[in-house]
Amino acid sequence: MSDDLVTFGETMLRLSPPGQERIETTDSLEVHAAGAESNTAIAAERLGAVASWMSKLPDTPPGRRVASGVRKHDIDVDVVWADEGRVGTYYLEQAGKPRGTNVVYDRADSVISQAEAQEFNVDRIRDASAFFTTGITPALSNTARDTTANLLQAAKQAGTMTAFDVNYRAKLWSPEEARKTLTTLFQLIDVLIIGMKDATTVLDYDGQPAQLAHHLASEFDFKTVVVTRGANGALAWNDNVIHEQEAFETETHDPIGSGDSFTGAFLARRLSGDDVPRALEYATATAALKRTIPGDVATVTKREVEAVINESSGAISR
Numbered sequence: 001m002s003d004d005l006v007t008f009g010e011t012m013l014r015l016s017p018p019g020q021e022r023i024e025t026t027d028s029l030e031v032h033a034a035g036a037e038s039n040t041a042i043a044a045e046r047l048g049a050v051a052s053w054m055s056k057l058p059d060t061p062p063g064r065r066v067a068s069g070v071r072k073h074d075i076d077v078d079v080v081w082a083d084e085g086r087v088g089t090y091y092l093e094q095a096g097k098p099r100g101t102n103v104v105y106d107r108a109d110s111v112i113s114q115a116e117a118q119e120f121n122v123d124r125i126r127d128a129s130a131f132f133t134t135g136i137t138p139a140l141s142n143t144a145r146d147t148t149a150n151l152l153q154a155a156k157q158a159g160t161m162t163a164f165d166v167n168y169r170a171k172l173w174s175p176e177e178a179r180k181t182l183t184t185l186f187q188l189i190d191v192l193i194i195g196m197k198d199a200t201t202v203l204d205y206d207g208q209p210a211q212l213a214h215h216l217a218s219e220f221d222f223k224t225v226v227v228t229r230g231a232n233g234a235l236a237w238n239d240n241v242i243h244e245q246e247a248f249e250t251e252t253h254d255p256i257g258s259g260d261s262f263t264g265a266f267l268a269r270r271l272s273g274d275d276v277p278r279a280l281e282y283a284t285a286t287a288a289l290k291r292t293i294p295g296d297v298a299t300v301t302k303r304e305v306e307a308v309i310n311e312s313s314g315a316i317s318r
Helices: 036-046 061-071 122-127 142-158 175-188 196-203 209-220 258-271 276-290 302-311
Strands: 005-008 012-016 030-034 051-058 076-082 089-093 102-106 130-134 161-165 191-195 224-228 234-238 241-245
Touching (some): 005 036, 005 122, 005 258, 012 061, 030 036, 030 061, 036 051, 036 130, 036 258, 051 122, 122 142, 130 142, 130 258, 142 175, 161 258, 175 209, 191 209, 196 209, 196 224, 209 224, 209 234, 209 241, 234 276, 241 276, 258 276, 276 302
Parallel strands (some): 005 130, 130 161, 161 191, 191 224
Antiparallel strands (some): 012 030, 089 102, 224 234
16 A cells, blocks of 8 residues: 655654753653654654655664654654664753753764665655655755755656655754755745744745745745744645634643644645645644643644644634
């Protein structure tokens, strides 16, 4: 059976001190497998899609820990195994104001940064209904940029829907580098997901979310543009119509991965035949639930998401 959704990208080991402890003083670290594309696949699977995650890992204990950490969420893990190399890691220190949340990356030269398109099962992408990756992947290296472009091109030529989340990471590349690369990739993308903050930083856009969606759809010929607005919810442009969805009320325990859960839910529901407004509703509710869950993954059920939708007015308390 073909996948509804294939995602591609790096998943790392997330190492976090318990509670709000400091990295430099903690005696223990919690371990999670964490990556935007695998997070998205997991959320999509939980919201009704048949999803898989594609990547490259070293055949080492850390590499196998990443694979098992993703596989336990019941999605298919399609990994190219390298004889040696390293897994990317990141340290997450969480706290309230004024400290805030801090991420320290240790991911340079991970094996996926040098992976080439021909190493992967490209036929799996061609046979899928949709292929998804993010702006994190081409930021890893020049090789990763070429690989991302080649896989998107293969999907596009096969008629597979291509979806892409800009997901800008300032610790990986500059806004100028990101803009140059991503606007080149945009011609290969059908569905774009972008946060207003990323639009301002990377695309130097100064305007309202609805204007942004119209502008991007017109300039790059996207089929759908989804703009996320944080506490103000999200909107989507589709068939020259803007659909808006307010955020659902949530108590934030761990915000990491909420954007990925939003994207996974949106894609899953669209692939299941839901219209854009309904898919936005599911996506926003899934993101709200994720913020209550520790780790990067939205371990939710479709029934739980529907309960949030049915029991809430859709307006966040301000």
